[in-house]
Amino acid sequence: MKKTVIVSSPGKLIIGGEHAVVYGRRALVTSIGMRLYMELTEEEIENNETNKSLLKILFHDTNQHYSIDLLDIHDSYPIEIQAILYVYNRFKSFISNQSHLNIQVRSEIPIGAGLGSSAAFSVCLVGCFYLLYYKTFNQEDINQLSYKVECIFHGTPSGIDNTISTYGQSLVYSRTLKKHINFHLSNLAIIDTGIPKSTKKMVDLVRLFIENNQKDGEKCLNDIELCVDKMIEYPEQINQLFQQNQQLLKCLGVSTIEIDNIIQILADKNISAKITGAGGGGCLIALTSNFTKDQILDLLKDNHIKSIYFVECGVEGLREEQIF
Numbered sequence: 351m352k353k354t355v356i357v358s359s360p361g362k363l364i365i366g367g368e369h370a371v372v373y374g375r376r377a378l379v380t381s382i383g384m385r386l387y388m389e390l391t392e393e394e395i396e397n398n399e400t401n402k403s404l405l406k407i408l409f410h411d412t413n414q415h416y417s418i419d420l421l422d423i424h425d426s427y428p429i430e431i432q433a434i435l436y437v438y439n440r441f442k443s444f445i446s447n448q449s450h451l452n453i454q455v456r457s458e459i460p461i462g463a464g465l466g467s468s469a470a471f472s473v474c475l476v477g478c479f480y481l482l483y484y485k486t487f488n489q490e491d492i493n494q495l496s497y498k499v500e501c502i503f504h505g506t507p508s509g510i511d512n513t514i515s516t517y518g519q520s521l522v523y524s525r526t527l528k529k530h531i532n533f534h535l536s537n538l539a540i541i542d543t544g545i546p547k548s549t550k551k552m553v554d555l556v557r558l559f560i561e562n563n564q565k566d567g568e569k570c571l572n573d574i575e576l577c578v579d580k581m582i583e584y585p586e587q588i589n590q591l592f593q594q595n596q597q598l599l600k601c602l603g604v605s606t607i608e609i610d611n612i613i614q615i616l617a618d619k620n621i622s623a624k625i626t627g628a629g630g631g632g633c634l635i636a637l638t639s640n641f642t643k644d645q646i647l648d649l650l651k652d653n654h655i656k657s658i659y660f661v662e663c664g665v666e667g668l669r670e671e672q673i674f
């Protein structure tokens with residue numbers, strides 16, 4: 351017998367409040383129209399002469415595939431395989447040891463750019479197992495377990511990425527708050543610098559800054575939260591609030607010379623921009639008014655730019671799909 355489920359969940363943009371959210375402050379986040387798709391199949395083997403139960407994984411985006419003997423698991427796998435094995439272990443009691451499992455992943459979310467690819471991966475992974483073995487979605491349970499998977503990727507994340515990927519739409523989020531809001535920005539561009547970043551490294555950098563500059567650090571975090579609250583209350587001030595939030599991120603030490611240059615060039619044309627996500631590279635968001643993608647690319651032609659995206663915001667969270 352063969353059972354298959356397919357799910358998808360979205361990436362995200364942190365509009366304001368990244369890093370401060372790690373310290374319990376409020377952040378504003380929206381889901382985006384870039385999704386990760388995952389298919390999980392369990393196939394019972396009738397004449398299993400080898401007595402092997404295999405987990406076969408295919409990552410279409412990185413063109414990697416694995417075939418893992420589930421009776422002989424070791425601990426030197428890449429992190430995304432460790433994440434899969436963690437969730438497999440949680441559902442093991444439902445799975446016949448005469449079965450093979452197949453997982454396929456494909457994604458529209460650039461990997462490692464600050465747009466929440468690891469969270470979408472974690473949420474889809476938990477969502478797939480949940481749907482196959484409980485036949486339903488329980489968003490709260492899925493979000494909680496996805497957070498644990500995110501911890502495998504990131505140590506102790508705030509939980510903002512898995513929460514928005516599970517629930518979708520736009521959220522005011524803190525460790526103790528999850529409130530859906532109506533939030534729309536027109537002409538919001540994502541500028542992918544293509545500069546590799548490490549969320550863990552950036553979070554560690556901020557921790558060090560706060561430990562060594564307690565008073566300034568605390569003020570910075572409080573000011574970031576103030577910015578977020580104003581973004582929600584006074585959306586007409588969003589340009590100025592982007593600039594303030596970016597300055598505060600710079601104070602925390604997560605901007606770079608390349609990012610500062612890009613932001614200055616855009617500011618000269620009255621385009622407000624800020625880091626989204628961990629910083630140190632990755633993506634920026636910019637309020638581009640009437641500039642087209644080609645005009646922005648032209649403005650930034652001497653800088654490190656990989657892609658520019660205009661995406662839909664506030665989309666549906668985790669959902670079942672019929673087609674992979």
Ligand SMILES: Nc1ncnc2c1ncn2[C@@H]1O[C@H](COP(=O)(O)OP(=O)(O)O)[C@@H](O)[C@H]1O
Pocket residue numbers: 386409410411412429430455456457460461462463464465466467468469471503547548549627
């Ligand atoms: N499409 C994918 N295929 C395989 N692994 C993925 C995919 N998307 C995300 N991942 C996993 O998530 C990691 C990226 O996490 P991270 O660096 O935090 O980036 P992001 O900022 O996009 O969340 C990848 O290294 C990989 O382990």
Ligand SMILES: C[C@@](O)(CCOP(=O)(O)O)CC(=O)O
Pocket residue numbers: 367368369370371372463464465466467506507508509510511549553626627628629632
């Ligand atoms: C820096 C942080 O606030 C957001 C990180 O986002 P990303 O990993 O760059 O997508 C960390 C967190 O919230 O856990």
